[in-house]
Each structure stands twice: as C-alpha cells, then as structure tokens.
Amino acid sequence: MLASNVFRRFAFAQGLAVSVLALSGCASYTDETREVSLAFRSGQYQQALSRLDASGIKEQERNRLLYLLERASILDRMGQGEDSRQLLLKADRVVDQLFTTSVSKEAATYVYNESVQDYPGEDYEKVAIHTMLAHSFLEDGNLDSARVEAARINTRLAEINNFYKENKNKYKEDAYARYLAGMIFESLGEFDSAIVDYRNALRVYEGDYSKYFETRAPSQLIEALHQLLLRRNRGDEARQLRERYETILKHKSPVQDREPKAELVVIHELGQIASKERSEFIYPIGDQVVRFSFPVIRPRKFSFARTGVAVQDSSVEIGEMFQNLDRIAAETLEDRRLRMLAKSAARLILKGQLSQKAEKEFGPLGWLAANIYGAVTETADTRSWTLLPAAVSVTRVQLKPGEYDVTIYNNGRVSQKKSIKLKSGEMKLLRDR
Secondary structure, three states, X not given: OHHHHHHXXXXXXXXXXXXXXXXXXXXXXXXXXHHHHHHHHOOOHHHHHHHHXXXXXHHOHHHHHHHHHHHHHHHHHXXXXXXXXXXXXXXXXXXXXXXXXXXXXXXXXXXXXXXXXXXXXXXXXXXXXXXXXXXXXXXXXXXXXXXXXXHXXXXXXXXXXXXXXXXXXXOOOOHHHHHHHHHHHHHOOOHHHHHHHHHHHHHHXXXXXXXXXXXXXXHHHHHHHHHHHHHXXXXXXXXXXXXXXXXXXXXXXXXXXXXXXXXXXXXXEEOOOOOOEEEEEEEEEOOEEEEEEXXXXXXXXXXXXXXXXXXXXXXXXXOEEXXXXXXXXXXXXXXXXXXXXXXXXXXXXXXXXXXXXXXXXXXXXXHHHHHHHHHXXXXXXXXXXXXXXXXXXXXXEEEOOEEEEEEEEEOOEEEEEEEXXXXXOOXXXXXXX
C-alpha cells in the first residue's frame, strides 16, 4: 500500500512536471506569425498568405478572429480590396459574438490563463477594424461607405467604454476618425458637417491625444478648419482660431481666397504595429511561488523617413502624424492591466489552494510540481493583430485645377507614381499603403 502511494505521488509529480515543461515550451503567437510578418514587411504578400494558411492559426478556433484580421491585411496589400473588406466585416461580427464569453472558457482562464479562451480582440483592434475598412473604401472611391465606417469608429469606442464600470480607457474618442469624417464631408461639399467634425477632432487632439498619445493638434487640421470657417462666413470663429493658433495661421488671410483651388490629400499608413510582449515578475509569498504576467506594447519613438507628396518636380510636401497606433495600443493595454488585477489575484489564490491540496495528497513532490505549474501557466497572452500599421500620416496639398504628375513617398521610399486630374473645388483623397 505504501509503495503504491509513493508510486502514485511520483507519477503525479512527474506527469505534471512534463506537462509544465510542454506548456512552457509552447511557441507564442508572435513566434508562430514571425515568418508571416517578415514576408509581409518585405512586400512578399503571396508568401505571407501561404505561410499564414499553412500555420496552425487557421485551424485554431480560439484564434479565428486573428486569422480573419491577419488575412484581411494581407489581401488588402495584394489589391484584393473586396475580399479583404468581407473578412474585416466578418471579423467585426465575430467581435460582437465574443463579447459575451462562454462560461466554460472563462472558468478555464482562472485555472490556466487568458490564452485558453477565444481571442476577443483588444479594444484598439476592435476600433481599427473600422479604420481599415474606411481606408479601403476610400481607396475604391466609395466615400459614403468610408464615412459610415469613420463614424462607426467612435460608436464602437463608446460601446466599449460604456461597458466598463471603472478604469475606463484613456482611448475614449478617436480624433483621427473625426478628422477623416471631416475630410470626407468636405470632399462631398458638405462643409457645415465637415466643420463639426474638424472642431471635434481638434478638441480631442488638444485633450487626450496630446496628453496620452503623443499626438498634438496637426497644423493641417487647424488650417482646414480655418479655411472652411471663412468659406462659410463664420468670421468671428475664424478670428478666435487665429488668436489661439497665431503661429500656424499668422500667414493666413482673414479673407476667403477667391481664386479657384483644388486639393490633393494622401493618407499614409506607416510601418507595422509593435508586438505584444510579456511584462512579469516572480517572487515567493510564504511557501508559494507567485508569478505576475501581463501583456504590454512598448511604443517606439517614431523616426520615419521622408513621407509625403511631390507634385511635378517640386520638393516633397511632408505629411503630419494624425494617429499613433503604437501609443494608443500601449495605453489601452495598460488600462486593461488595471482591470485585470482582481482577476489575476483570484487566479493566484486558486492556484495556491491547488498547491496546498497537492501537498496533502501527494506530499512535497506534489507541492513542488503544483507550484511550478502555477508559475509557468501564469503567463501573459501575447496574441495580437500583428499586421496593423504603426501610425497614420496625412499630406494635404492645395493646387490650381489641372493635371499633375504625383510622386508619393512612404518612409523614405517611393510608394506610388501617378497622374491625377483636379477640377476646381475638388478634393481628391488617395490612400498610400
């Protein structure tokens, strides 16, 4: 009987230790998608697609949202806009379906960690679905659909933040979405609606974007708002704007320029968003080894090379940063970390109770194995939409009506060369991927 108990204890400890080693050796999502990301970054999109489809991600139910998002990004770069949009719209429906997590999978996160559940998407990713849809519709010239998606961005953000009772996101409104909607309204000739969105964009840039996301109010936005205010004979508001932004508007006439103009606007998607990493520390509490592990994104200091537009043989008109997705993602994850603390503490308490039970049942070896299991499985979920851009920059160039040869630069490289024709009063919106 004694020998049987000893053998049973040894077998338990050995089996658990083997399981722990297997768990600790599992490749992270970043490792699984590394080859996909490298091919995507180097412009080998067919190879990136083949590697994504050959990976285990395609068949993993818990990663179905990520598969849709990553595949949509690749198809978009391959010029298959309609197929890409269909996947993004499907992903948006999956986000809604996963909003209420199944009880069984939620319970498993208390014993193991977040990676066992279906990936529901980070808050910034749920919003970025609509940003990418808006850009894709713009590229196809479908301004009405682009405007709907731009409006959906802030609707989704409101839904997300209304769900949280405390520790709400700093990312409450999307300034770039307001600006994008304003440009679409302006291009459609709906100037009063454009003024409303430009005002709201400026308010958010002056507030949370400057405070948290390292994105100050772009001069292009201020100039566009000033010009429309003059155009709509709102002289008092235009004067107040000149007083607030004297440096930017000091050379702007307080009288609307009557010379016929047209405008070229290029939206640049820059770089690739930073990957999630684990931020963790290990320390003993009594006779238990405790490991805290959270996902983080470490935002980078952007130093993008020349990005902008050259018209004919003129010098390059440099774009301005309108959206810092790295910083938004980092702050959103930090806000989530504060909301996760209570759940993490509950999981650690449960694992401590399992260690005590293992010690009573299997002795010191059981206690040791259960402690190792608790420490190894307490690891952050680093899954994320890896093929999102890191930032969005916009270049606006006012021109006389006519035909022009345009060269578009993205991070120091020529990304497009094209001929365009602009009519009087026309605003042409182009996407630079």
